[in-house]
Amino acid sequence: MDMNLEIDFRSGIPIYLQVVERIKERLASGQLQPGNQLPTVRSLAQELRVNFNTIARAYRIMDESGIISTQQGRGTYILEMPPPEVIGSIRAKALEDLTQRYIADAERLGVATDELSRSLNEELARKKESSNLSINDLKKENIP
């Protein structure tokens, strides 16, 4: 499966960034559709005569920005909802459904409502804490 991405090895622009841009273009032009599978990191790397880690890096960037989904052992796929520009009533209803499902699942577990609120607060706090820690770690590394 050839992608025929146009990469310029002499441009000075990192290859992984060029790959990201070329794939974004395919997505914007409709040549790539949600649900489509991208070539494996190894096959695209072979096509571009590049190490597969470079492709993996490009894929990881797009994964983190919510464009694609990379799954170990399965492959990488264009996501159904490219950007989370879920707007207005659709987004509100999605959140409402999500919360109701959360409550229903908790009920099946036999979790009381106050315990549920507490769990959410705990996990949110933990999440915030861990992100703060990583920032502090970076600062410490840089200062000495």
Place this chain on the structure above:
Amino acid sequence: MDMNLEIDFRSGIPIYLQVVERIKERLASGQLQPGNQLPTVRSLAQELRVNFNTIARAYRIMDESGIISTQQGRGTYILEMPPPEVIGSIRAKALEDLTQRYIADAERLGVATDELSRSLNEELARKKESSNLSINDLKKENIP
């Protein structure tokens, strides 16, 4: 026989581990009883759109920990109910996982943390309100 297990392919948590946790939850909540037959590795795999070896791996893990019994040619069955303290820890982990999935899903919708807490409180309040109403309705019906 559909299990309707909630698996998140984007969470980074291996599918086979998620399957183990979801089934443990069903056991802890009483939705699965000792003696019950689990779906075959192939049927559950088909339902989850996953290779059946992934399900077999999940089953093997639970088999090795004595929760279920898998028998070639026969199927897999729930062996015994874990002791109460284990049930407790399963519940705790289940709630933690459930909340983390809730937060992850909300993040994908672009929902801020305070908005998430508010949504939960609103839905909980609405739920409580409706249950009170129904109780009152019953009372009215019974008195005359």
Place this chain on the structure above:
DNA sequence: AGTACAATGATACAATGATACAATTATGGA
């Protein structure tokens, strides 16, 4: 020159998939 840092490569690893196989059950005809 020398150093620091980003980009790329090499290698080992974990998760998932594909395929062939063995054990058990179901079925059908003598």
Place this chain on the structure above:
DNA sequence: TCCATAATTGTATCATTGTATCATTGTACT
């Protein structure tokens, strides 16, 4: 009833795919 055979179920093994970690290369700045 009983045996042969097909269908179903879990098992074993290897291939494929992405991940993690460290080494190497190149480039810019002192």
